[in-house]
Amino acid sequence: MIITKELKFTYPGTATLSFKDFSLTAGQQILIKGESGSGKTTLLHLLSGILTPDSGIIEVDEVRVDQLRAHQRDSFRANHIGLIFQRNLFIKSISMYKNMLLAQHIAQSKEDREILMEILEELGISNLSGKKPHHLSQGEQQRFSIARALVNNPKVVLADEPTSSLDDVNCHRFSQMLKSICEKYNITLLIATHDSRLEQQFNCVIELNESK
Numbered sequence: 001m002i003i004t005k006e007l008k009f010t011y012p013g014t015a016t017l018s019f020k021d022f023s024l025t026a027g028q029q030i031l032i033k034g035e036s037g038s039g040k041t042t043l044l045h046l047l048s049g050i051l052t053p054d055s056g057i058i059e060v061d062e063v064r065v066d067q068l069r070a071h072q073r074d075s076f077r078a079n080h081i082g083l084i085f086q087r088n089l090f091i092k093s094i095s096m097y098k099n100m101l102l103a104q105h106i107a108q109s110k111e112d113r114e115i116l117m118e119i120l121e122e123l124g125i126s127n128l129s130g131k132k133p134h135h136l137s138q139g140e141q142q143r144f145s146i147a148r149a150l151v152n153n154p155k156v157v158l159a160d161e162p163t164s165s166l167d168d169v170n171c172h173r174f175s176q177m178l179k180s181i182c183e184k185y186n187i188t189l190l191i192a193t194h195d196s197r198l199e200q201q202f203n204c205v206i207e208l209n210e211s212k
């Protein structure tokens with residue numbers, strides 16, 4: 001499902017980041033660990049086509065992401081990848097339900113209320129979907145961030161430090177929900193983090209380090 005080979009990337013004026021090769025099967029769940037600056041966010045941006053590598057191969061769902069043109073990368077991301085961040089921005093003036101519909105609309109120019117409701121029910125947040133973002137706790141907002149990552153039926157979910165702003169209870173609840181919903185829909189899950197609370201929940205860990 002995901003294959004990388006000899007990936008290298010350089011930000012202007014900085015040393016080149018080199019990434020070890022890895023390959024993941026459909027539905028696999030892994031943690032990407034590494035100290036600050038080791039390239040975790042950069043790797044997720046390369047996998048999702050936000051950044052293009054200097055060299056190397058990235059294959060996601062049999063698509064050579066490294067060879068896509070800019071407009072193809074945007075459409076690839078919209079159709080294949082769900083993204084979750086540390087703090088997820090929602091549009092403040094509309095309900096969470098409308099925020100979710102908007103995510104579908106932007107990616108596909110169409111809404112699928114049936115899938116959306118199924119995901120909200122699965123995550124136990126359908127009763128909160130009429131609320132606006134600022135009426136929700138950080139933990140509740142992160143559950144909506146899972147929903148938003150899934151509403152376009154992705155093959156892969158990439159999460160960047162998704163639990164950093166959560167307390168222990170919400171961290172555990174969030175990661176369990178994310179893991180179980182990805183398992184249900186056979187979505188490949190990569191979480192980049194230095195949050196050691198997540199470690200015991202993942203069998204597969206890729207460790208990045210600065211000195212490569």
Ligand SMILES: Nc1ncnc2c1ncn2[C@@H]1O[C@H](COP(=O)(O)OP(=O)(O)OP(=O)(O)O)[C@@H](O)[C@H]1O
Pocket residue numbers: 011012014017034035036037038039040041042043194
């Ligand atoms: N836009 C940028 N321009 C120049 N250098 C950058 C840029 N973004 C990141 N870097 C550098 O690239 C390296 C990798 O950054 P990256 O954000 O991928 O690391 P990380 O492992 O996610 O770090 P953290 O855990 O602190 O978020 C760091 O040395 C960083 O300073």
